[in-house]
Amino acid sequence: MSKPESAKTGAEIDLTAIEREVRLEAPYQKDGHAARTLVREDDLRVVLIAMRSGSRLAEHSGTASMSIQTLSGQARLLLPDRLVDLPKGRLLVLERGLAHDVEAVTDTALLVTVGRPTHA
Numbered sequence: 400m401s402k403p404e405s406a407k408t409g410a411e412i413d414l415t416a417i418e419r420e421v422r423l424e425a426p427y428q429k430d431g432h433a434a435r436t437l438v439r440e441d442d443l444r445v446v447l448i449a450m451r452s453g454s455r456l457a458e459h460s461g462t463a464s465m466s467i468q469t470l471s472g473q474a475r476l477l478l479p480d481r482l483v484d485l486p487k488g489r490l491l492v493l494e495r496g497l498a499h500d501v502e503a504v505t506d507t508a509l510l511v512t513v514g515r516p517t518h519a
Contacts, residue, residue: 403439412437414447414470418508421449432456432503442515450474450503458500462516467491472507476500485509 404410417435427433431454438445447470450456458477467476467485474485477500478493484504485491493499495516501509 401435403436406438406440406443410438414508414510417447418449418470421447421508427451430454444513446511446513448501448509448511450501450507450509452503452505452507454503456501458498460496460498461493461513462495463514464495465493465511465513467493467501468510468512470508470510473504474507474509475502475504477502 404412417437421427421433421435424433427449431451432448434446434448436444436446448456450472452472467474468490469485469487471487473487476483476485476491479498483491
């Protein structure tokens with residue numbers, strides 16, 4: 400597993416190659432999903448999540464606003480008031496603290512970008 404990139408000089412990342420690598424890792428093979436943090440800065444985090452068809456990430460929420468972009472496949476997110484289908488090429492933006500769960504309708508890769516947490 401590689402160390403997250405630094406944005407100091409500009410991080411260039413091959414998402415397709417990383418998706419392939421993540422799908423070969425033990426957590427993906429065992430649990431049907433795995434994640435790799437690509438960038439970790441004080442004000443930004445970027446994570447690639449690969450999910451096997453039918454796998455699920457249980458309900459959770461974040462401490463900062465985030466975006467979820469489908470790189471491949473199709474995901475389905477259950478929000479408190481609706482179900483959102485996210486086919487390849489779609490982007491969903493969630494406010495801080497919004498509970499959601501994620502299901503892979505097909506083999507799916509998501510790019511999650513998390514902003515800086517705010518403190519109440």
